[in-house]
Structures are given as structure tokens and as C-alpha cells.
Amino acid sequence: MTARALMIQGTGSNVGKSLLVAGLARAFVRRGLKVAPFKSQNMSNNAAVTPEGGEIGRAQALQARAAGLAPHVDMNPVLLKPETDTGAQLIVQGKRRGTQSAGSFMRDKTGLLEAALESYHRLAAGVDLVLIEGAGSPAETNLRRGDIANMGFACAVRAPVVLVGDIHRGGVIAQIVGTQAVLDPTDLERIVGFAVNRFRGDVSLFDTGRDDIARRTGWPSLGVIPWFWEAWKLPAEDMMDIASRRGGACKVVVPQLERMANFDDLDPLAAEPEVTVEIVPPGRALPGDADLVLIPGSKSTIGDLAYLRAQGWDIDILAHHRRGGHVLGLCGGYQMLGKTIDDPLGVEGAPGKVAGLGLLDVHTVMSDDKRVTLTEATSLEGGLPVQGYEIHMGRTTGADCKRGWLQIADRVEGAASADGRVLGSYLHGLFSADGFRGHYLSRLGYDSSTQYEDSVEETLDALADHLEQHMDLDHLLSLATEVPAR
Numbered sequence: 504m505t506a507r508a509l510m511i512q513g514t515g516s517n518v519g520k521s522l523l524v525a526g527l528a529r530a531f532v533r534r535g536l537k538v539a540p541f542k543s544q545n546m547s548n549n550a551a552v553t554p555e556g557g558e559i560g561r562a563q564a565l566q567a568r569a570a571g572l573a574p575h576v577d578m579n580p581v582l583l584k585p586e587t588d589t590g591a592q593l594i595v596q597g598k599r600r601g602t603q604s605a606g607s608f609m610r611d612k613t614g615l616l617e618a619a620l621e622s623y624h625r626l627a628a629g630v631d632l633v634l635i636e637g638a639g640s641p642a643e644t645n646l647r648r649g650d651i652a653n654m655g656f657a658c659a660v661r662a663p664v665v666l667v668g669d670i671h672r673g674g675v676i677a678q679i680v681g682t683q684a685v686l687d688p689t690d691l692e693r694i695v696g697f698a699v700n701r702f703r704g705d706v707s708l709f710d711t712g713r714d715d716i717a718r719r720t721g722w723p724s725l726g727v728i729p730w731f732w733e734a735w736k737l738p739a740e741d742m743m744d745i746a747s748r749r750g751g752a753c754k755v756v757v758p759q760l761e762r763m764a765n766f767d768d769l770d771p772l773a774a775e776p777e778v779t780v781e782i783v784p785p786g787r788a789l790p791g792d793a794d795l796v797l798i799p800g801s802k803s804t805i806g807d808l809a810y811l812r813a814q815g816w817d818i819d820i821l822a823h824h825r826r827g828g829h830v831l832g833l834c835g836g837y838q839m840l841g842k843t844i845d846d847p848l849g850v851e852g853a854p855g856k857v858a859g860l861g862l863l864d865v866h867t868v869m870s871d872d873k874r875v876t877l878t879e880a881t882s883l884e885g886g887l888p889v890q891g892y893e894i895h896m897g898r899t900t901g902a903d904c905k906r907g908w909l910q911i912a913d914r915v916e917g918a919a920s921a922d923g924r925v926l927g928s929y930l931h932g933l934f935s936a937d938g939f940r941g942h943y944l945s946r947l948g949y950d951s952s953t954q955y956e957d958s959v960e961e962t963l964d965a966l967a968d969h970l971e972q973h974m975d976l977d978h979l980l981s982l983a984t985e986v987p988a989r
Contacts, residue, residue: 505985505986506627506628506630506631506632506633506985506986507631507632507633507983507984507985507986508627508632508633508634508635508660508662508663508983508984508985508986509632509633509634509635509662509663509665509979509980509982509983509984510634510635510636510637510656510657510662510663510664510665510693511523511524511527511634511635511636511637511664511665511667512637512640512641512653512654512657512664512665512666512667513637513639513640513666513667513668513669514640514642514666514667514668514669514675514678514679514681514682515639515640515642515669515672515678516638516639516640517669518667518668518669518672518700518701519667519669519700519701519728520636520637520667521562521565521566521636522731522734522737522966523667523698523700523728523970524540524562524566524634524636525540525562525565525566525569525737525963525966526569526731526963526966526967526969526970527634527967527970527976527979528540528566528569528570528634529569529570529963529964529966529967530967530970530971530976531632531634531976531980532569532570532571533967536630536631536632537570537629537630537631537632538570538630538631538632538633538634539567539570539572539578539626539627539629539630539632539633539634540563540566540567540569540570540578540633540634540636541563541577541578541579541622541623541626541633541634541635541636542560542562542563542578542579542635542636542637542638542652543579543580543581543616543619543622543623543635543638543651543652543656544580544581544582544583544615544619544638544651544652545559545560545562545563545579545581545582545583545638546582546583546584546585546591546638547560547561547562547582547583547584548584548585548762548763548764548765548802549561549739549764549765549766549767550582550584550594550764550765550894551563551564551574551892552875552876552877552892552893552894553573553574553575553576553597553877554573554574554575554877555575555576555597556597556875556876556877557575557576557594557596557597557598557875558576558582558584558594558597558598558599558875558894559574559575559576559578559579559582559597560579560582561738561739561767562636563578563579563636564578564738565737565738566578566634566636568959568963569963569966569967575626576596576597576598576622577596577622577623577625577626578622578626580595580596580618580619580621580622580623581593581594581595581615581618581619581651582594582595584764584802585762585802586602586762586802586803586806586851590602590603591603592802595614595615595618596618596621596622597875599873612649612651615651616651616655616656616659619651619656620659620660620989623635623660623986624986624989627986632980632983633986635656635657635660635662637652637653637656637657637664638652638653639652639653640653640682641653641654641664641666641682641686641690642681642682642685642686644685647687647690654686654690654693657690657693658689658690658693660986660987661693661984661987662693662984663693663694663695663982663983663984664693664694664695665694665695665696665697665698665725665979665982666679666682666694666696666697666698666722667697667698667699667700668697668698668699668700669699669700669701670699670700670701670702670709670727671700671701671702671703671730675699675712675716676712676715676716676719679697679699679716679720680716680719680720683719683720683722694722695722695723695982696722696723696724696725696979696982697716697717697720697722697723697724697725698724698725698726698727698728698974699712699713699716699724699726699727699728700728701728701729701730702727702728702729702730703729703730706727706729706973709727713727723978725974725975725978725979726970726973726974726975727973728969728970728973728974729969729973731965731966731969733962733965733966734966735748735773736770736774736958736959736962737770737959737962737963737966738767738770738959739766739767739770746782747779747780747781747782748773748779748780749779750773750775750776750777750778750779750780751775751776751777751778751779751949752777752779752949753775753777753778753779753794753795753944753947753948753949754778754779754781754790754792754793754794754795755769755772755778755779755780755781755793755794755795755796755797756781756783756789756790756793756795756796756797757769757780757781757782757783757796757797757798757799758783758789758796758798758811758814758816759782759783759784759785760798760799760801760807760810760811760835761785761803761806761807761810762801762802762803762806762807762810763799763800763801763802763807764799764800764801764802764834764835765799765800765833765834765894765931766799766800767931767932768797768799768800768833768931768932768933768934769797769799770934770935770955771934771935771940771953771955772797772934772940774953774955774958775940775944775951775952775953776952776953777944777949777950777951777952778944778949781793783816785810785814786814787814788815788816788819789816789819789820789823791819791822791823791826793823793828794828794829794947794948794949795828795829795830795831795947796819796820796823796828796829796830796831797830797831797832797833797836798811798820798830798831798832798833798835798836798837798839798840799833799834799835799836800833800834800835800836800895800931801834801835801836801839802835803835803851803852804835804838804839804844804851804867804869804897805844805846805851805852805855805857806851806852807835807839808839808844808857808859808860809857811839817860820860820862821860821862824862824924824925827924828924829924829925829926829946829947830862830924830925830926831925831926831927832863832925832926832927832928833927833928833929833930833931834893834894834895834928834929834931835895836927837863837899837917837918837927837928837929838859838867838897838899838927839859839860840859840860840862840863840865840925840927841859841860841861841863841864841865841866841867841899841901841918841927842858842859842861842863842864842865842866842901843856843857843858843859843866843867844856844857844859844866844867844869844897845866845867845868845869846868846869847868847869848869848870848871850869850870850871850896850897851869862920862925863901863903863918863919863920863925863927864901864902864903864918864920865899865900865901865902865903865904865918865927866899866900866901867897867898867899868897868898869896869897870896870897870898871896872896873894873895873896874893874894874895874896874929875892875893875894876892876893877890877891877892878890878891878892878893878911878930879911880909880910880911880916880930880933881909881910882908882909882910882939882942883907883908883909883910883915884908884942885938885939885942887936887938887939887942888936888938888939889909889930889932889933889936889939890932890935890936891930891931891932891933891935892930892931892932893929893930893931894931895929899918899927899929901918903918903919903920903921903927904917904918906918906919906920906921906923907919908926908928909928909930909933911930916928916929916930917929917930934955935955935956937951937953937954937955937956940955
């Protein structure tokens with residue numbers, strides 16, 4: 504089997520590349536092709552866990568699902584998980600390699616292109632088409648040297664590139680024409696066309712703009728793609744993509760932590776018609792009429808706990824509980840709910856011990872042993888099946904762990920307060936299980952009416968239909984070229 508490849512790059516971050524790759528993957532699979540997504544380097548704290556126990560960006564996991572494949576570490580061989588403004592955890596082919604400052608990462612990417620190429624060729628060996636997603640923008644000329652995410656990778660594997668601009672943020676003609684103006688001739692040779700994404704209104708109104716881009720660049724237009732209104736139903740990867748979702752009377756309030764991670768736990772709740780998910784930004788108090796305050800995962804638990812306190816949200820959470828409200832902490836949020844968090848090895852920064860919110864009688868000790876695994880569990884109340892994943896560093900113990908509420912193999916997971924209104928667990932993804940989510944919402948006094956996993960599949964099909972209508976997919980496929988031998 505000789506695979507072909509096509510790369511989608513953007514004029515900037517968050518222009519919709521990930522969603523386009525997911526939709527194209529589903530569309531081409533429906534045409535009988537075996538398709539695999541690939542992103543050589545990604546930056547995200549919303550990681551997915553693969554069956555072999557590795558980490559990749561959640562966007563690549565969604566793209567794999569769109570392609571009918573299990574997620575694999577080769578789909579995203581280099582993953583950066585920001586821990587501070589200037590440092591990130593480095594994941595290579597699914598495994599944690601350590602933490603690097605931004606400066607040292609830019610100076611030394613030893614072995615990363617080689618790892619990306621190894622994964623790429625291994626992935627290509629078993630499929631008909633590899634859809635490669637770029638990162639950020641190729642117009643960031645200061646990052647071109649040593650680049651493994653955009654034109655550096657495209658040139659290394661001789662992949663054709665489609666450049667995508669985002670008209671929603673304005674200036675799309677300048678985005679695309681300006682990108683051409685700053686690229687080197689070698690990089691320009693890789694570009695085979697452009698597309699304009701996220702148009703609102705009558706697409707024909709942009710005909711002259713589309714034609715002007717084509718005239719100025721010499722590149723063919725591969726489509727002007729209207730806004731896909733159902734995108735919110737798909738798991739988001741970037742924190743920029745999460746937003747409040749107005750639904751029914753059940754109000755779930757989520758403090759927007761600075762290093763929020765694995766916030767896909769919110770997606771199934773947001774899909775429920777009776778549930779309103781309110782993401783509270785910094786500088787605002789948590790509303791007093793919440794049914795549930797959900798503290799999400801964090802890439803830097805101690806740092807985000809300090810951030811939470813700086814916003815006054817600790818006072819709001821304690822007041823919410825005193826009023827009879829429910830509190831749920833997941834992963835890092837679970838650790839924050841305890842009495843203490845001890846980091847003797849300095850896993851998250853300087854060694855030290857801090858007080859938690861004290862709503863659970865548990866204590867957490869951080870360690871450099873990272874647990875990354877897909878997990879099947881059963882709720883102790885109701886015996887409901889749950890499938891999720893664990894991705895954390897640290898161990899939590901204490902009296903409230905005796906009231907754990909999930910059974911995982913031969914161990915009990917989680918902790919609960921004596922009044923049952925404060926719960927914590929390391930298990931992400933538990934709300935994707937319709938039965939468990941319905942049971943949990945019933946405890947808050949509300950009904951569930953959504954088949955979440957079915958709705959994700961339906962949305963991926965609708966996305967593929969959307970791209971079939973607004974892009975020339977036959978032309979697009981004809982632009983894909985054979986993956987060269989290694």
C-alpha cells in the first residue's frame with residue numbers, strides 16, 4: 504500500500520484546522536479510503552490517552568475517531584503541555600521526557616524531527632491517506648529555523664499544503680496574501696491552494712474577495728467554508744474553544760483555571776438540554792445560584808489553587824457548599840478539595856506543602872511517577888458502567904477515600920464528604936457514560952435526555968456533509984501526493 508498525504512496549515516492559531524482535518528477524515532473514509540490524522544508537534548493541556556498508555560492531543564484523538572481508528576501516539580509524536588508561562592512538559596511518542604523552558608526548547612530540538620518522521624512513516628505504512636495538520640502559522644518566520652510543525656515538516660516529507668485563513672477574525676485577504684509574502688521560495692513551492700474558513704452569511708458575497716486572493720497569490724481556491732454551527736458538540740482541544748453553554752435550569756459553574764487541563768469532562772454536560780454550563784473567567788465571582796461547582800483538571804495544581812484563591816473563588820466555593828450546593832473535583836480539582844497538597848520533589852516547581860480547600864478529608868503527595876491509562880469503572884451507587892482515563896502525577900489518601908464512589912478492578916476510586924455533596928476523583932471522561940451522567944444529574948434534581956456518544960458521531964457526519972458541500976473534495980484529494988520512502 505502506498506499512502507498519499509495532504510497537509511492543512513493555517514494563517515494562525517485557532518483558524519479551524521483541527522476541525523477541518525476531522526471532517527475531511529470522515530468524508531474520505533466514507534469514500535472507502537483508510538485515513539490517518541497526523542500532527543508532528545502540538546501544544547495542549549487537553550490530552551487524550553491512547554490504548555497503549557500514551558498521551559496525544561485531544562484533537563488528534565477526535566480526528567482518529569472521525570477516521571474510524573483507535574488513537575495512537577504516532578498521530579501526535581511531540582506534545583507540549585504548558586505548566587508555566589515559560590515552561591512546558593515535553594511528551595515524545597506518548598511518554599513524558601521531562602520539562603523544558605521555552606528558550607531551551609527553541610534552542611535544542613534534538614531528536615524531535617527524527618521522532619516525528621519515524622512516527623509519520625510508521626503511520627503511513629498502513630493507510631491510504633495521511634491528513635497532516637500544521638500548528639500555529641508558517642508565517643512566523645522567527646520560528647522557521649528548526650521548525651518541525653509547519654513548513655519544516657512539509658519540506659522534510661515533501662507534502663503538499665493547503666493554507667487556511669479564518670474570515671471570522673477579519674482581514675482574511677491579508678492573512679493569506681501576507682503569508683505568501685513572507686515565505687521563502689522553497690516553502691512556497693509546497694502550497695497547492697487555499698481555503699477560507701468560518702464565513703457567516705451568504706458565501707457568494709465573498710466571491711470577489713476569493714478571486715482577489717487567487718489573483719494575488721496564483722493559488723487556486725479550494726473552498727469558502729461557512730461557519731459550522733454544530734462544532735460546539737465536538738470535544739474541544741484548546742482552552743480558547745471552551746465557552747459557556749446556555750441550556751436548562753441545572754447550572755454547572757466552572758472556574759476557568761489558568762492551567763485548566765482535560766476539560767472535555769464538560770462536553771457531555773453541555774450537550775444536555777436541561778444543563779447550563781457557565782465558565783467563569785478571572786475577575787468574576789462564582790454565581791450563587793449554581794447547582795454544582797465543578798473544579799476541572801489542572802496542569803499545575805498548586806499554581807492553579809493559588810490562582811483560584813487570588814480570584815476569591817475559594818470563598819465562593821465554601822459559601823456554595825454551606826448553602827447546600829454540590830461540589831465535584833476531577834483530577835487536579837480533586838487534589839485542591841483536600842486538606843493539603845505536598846510536593847516534596849518539586850514536581851510542579853519549588854518543593855513545598857500548601858493547604859487545600861479542606862472540603863474533603865484527604866491529603867495529596869505529588870510524585871514524578873505519572874499515571875496514564877484508559878480505565879473502566881463501575882459506580883458503587885447503581886452499578887453503572889463508566890469508561891474514562893487517568894492522567895495525573897500524585898497520590899491521594901485520607902479518611903474520605905473510605906467513601907470512594909467508583910470501583911476500578913480491585914480498588915475503590917475517589918472520595919466523598921460525609922454529607923455526600925462533595926466528590927472527588929482522578930477519573931476523567933466519566934460523564935460520557937449516559938447512564939452515569941443521568942444518575943448524577945438526577946441527584947441534582949434534573950433529567951438527562953442525551954445519547955452523548957451517538958451525538959458526537961452524528962456531528963462528525965454532519966461536518967463531513969458540510970465540507971462535501973462547500974469544498975471540492977475530489978480536487979483536494981487529487982492534490983495529495985505519495986509519501987516518499989524513508
